[in-house]
Amino acid sequence: xxxxxxxxxxxxxxxxxxxxxxxxxxxxxxxxxxxxxxxxxxxxxxxxxxxxxxxxxxxxxxxxxxxxxxxxxxxxxxxxxxxxxxxxxxxxxxxxxxxxxxxxxxxxxxxxxxxxxxxxxxxxxxxxxxxxxxxxxxxxxxxxxxxxxxxxxxxxxxxxxxxxxxxxxxxxxxxxxxxxxxxxxxxxxxxxxxxxxxxxxxxxxxxxxxxxxxxxxxxxxxxxxxxxxxxxxxxxxxxxxxxxxxxxxxxxxxxxxxxxxxxxxxxxxxxxxxxxxxxxxxxxxxxx
Numbered sequence: 001x002x003x004x005x006x007x008x009x010x011x012x013x014x015x016x017x018x019x020x021x022x023x024x025x026x027x028x029x030x031x032x033x034x035x036x037x038x039x040x041x042x043x044x045x046x047x048x049x050x051x052x053x054x055x056x057x058x059x060x061x062x063x064x065x066x067x068x069x070x071x072x073x074x075x076x077x078x079x080x081x082x083x084x085x086x087x088x089x090x091x092x093x094x095x096x097x098x099x100x101x102x103x104x105x106x107x108x109x110x111x112x113x114x115x116x117x118x119x120x121x122x123x124x125x126x127x128x129x130x131x132x133x134x135x136x137x138x139x140x141x142x143x144x145x146x147x148x149x150x151x152x153x154x155x156x157x158x159x160x161x162x163x164x165x166x167x168x169x170x171x172x173x174x175x176x177x178x179x180x181x182x183x184x185x186x187x188x189x190x191x192x193x194x195x196x197x198x199x200x201x202x203x204x205x206x207x208x209x210x211x212x213x214x215x216x217x218x219x220x221x222x223x224x225x226x227x228x229x230x231x232x233x234x235x236x237x238x239x240x241x242x243x244x245x246x247x248x249x250x251x252x253x254x255x256x257x258x259x260x261x262x263x264x265x266x267x268x269x270x271x272x273x274x275x276x277x278x279x280x281x282x283x284x285x286x287x288x
Contacts, residue, residue, distance in 0.1 A: 001037075001063050001101060001133070003036060003240060003241045004034060004035050004036045004241065005234060005241055006035060006037075006241065006244055006252075006255065006256055006259065007035065007037030007038065007039055007065075007241045007242065007243045007244070008035060008037065008243070008244065008245070008252065009039050009243035009244055009245030009246075010038065010039060010041070010044055010047040010051055010245065011040075011245045012246055012247045013044075013046075013050060013247050014044035014045035014046045014048075014050070015045050015047075018050070018247035020053070020054070022248075023050045023054055023247070024053075026246075026247075026248075026252060027055045028054065028055060029249065030253075030256075031062055033253065035252075036061065036062045037063050037065065037243075038051060038062050038064055038065065039066075039182065039243045040065070040095075041066055041068075041137075042066065042068050042069070042072050042087050042091055043069075043070040043106070048066060048091055048094035048095050049094045051064075051095060052094050052095040052096035052097070053096070056095060056096035057096075059097060063101040063102070064095065064100045064101050065100060065102040065104065065135075065182075066091050066100050066102075066103060067103070067104040067105070067106035067137050068084050068103060068104070068106060068122070069084070069087075069105055069107065069118070070106060071083055071087075072087070079112050081117045081118070081120070081121050084118065084121040085121060085124075088103065088121075088125050088130060092130065098129075099130050099131055100130070100132075101133060102131065102132070102133045103125055103130070103131035103135070104134070104136060104137040104154070104156055105118055105122060105137065106137050106138075107138040107139075108136070108146075110142045110145040113136075113142070113145060113146060114145075119149070122134045123151065133153040133154060134151070134152055134153055134154075135153055135156060135180075136156070137157070137182075137184070138156075138157065139157050139163075139166065139170075140166075140286040143155060143166075143170050143286065144170050147179065150177065152179065153179060154179055154180040154181070154182060155170075155180070156181075156182040156243070157170060157171075157181070157183070157184065157286060158183075158184050158185045159171070159183040159184075159186060159233050159236055159239060159242075160183070160185055160187060160188040160206075160229065160233050161188050161210075161213070161232055161233075161272055162188040162206040162209040163185065163188065163206070163209075163284075163286055164273065164276045164280065165280070165284060165286060166286050170286070171236060171237065171238045171239070172237075172238075174238050175237060175238040180241075181238045181239050182241055183233050183234070183236075183243065185206075186229070186234070186242035186244065187226055187229045187233070187244075187255075188229060189203045189206055190222075190226060190229075191203045191204075191207040192210050192225070193225075193226075212279055213280075215272065223254070226255070227258035227261065228264060228268070230255065230258055231258070231261075231264035232264055234259075234263075235264050
């Protein structure tokens, strides 16, 4: 798959309850602008359905990724093989497609991966034509183990200015395997943007880390800070595409325009890495 540097992440439109008309505008305008990768998941509320309704008829214009694992409405446990099979079928129906380009195991633990049944379900989906490729979405030691199994084509993992342990411990393994790498949370959820702790607890860990890291570039103009953060992520060896999630039709285009500038100066990249190494604590692990 020859994917664009920026892809669309479908979490926000579902979890934040975005109105369908704005989602339709957002997705179609992004495709019209050349974006060709759309990522969603079984547990992102109405995300799969809205994506299917908005752009299902444009199937040839983009690569479609989804994830499986959390029961999300099924009366069976997470990771139950039968549940996974039903879930994959439901995702195809919601997305209004016969297959996805990438089916990812969604943040499954190493212990469950070692049992083999979860991996077998996605391998069977690939063999039966329900997906072209299979991947693992997750972080830390779980991601490292998933890579080392040798069965996955793609890794999706957190890579950003507040989440750099991955650069030393996980990405090199993916590069060795010649895997595609999708960077999630590529701007660290812009957790610094208001100067106050974000309301959403999901962003609190990055806020705390950035308060200690005190990157100078975060103190200035917000668009420039976001641009620097995004270009830092995209500069990391192995990263193929960054998934940007938003429910705001204007925001995706704004992020895309940030890449019209020059690649981030290697000196600044090194300064960000040096600051991380000087300040980061051992428990600053990858955030799911």
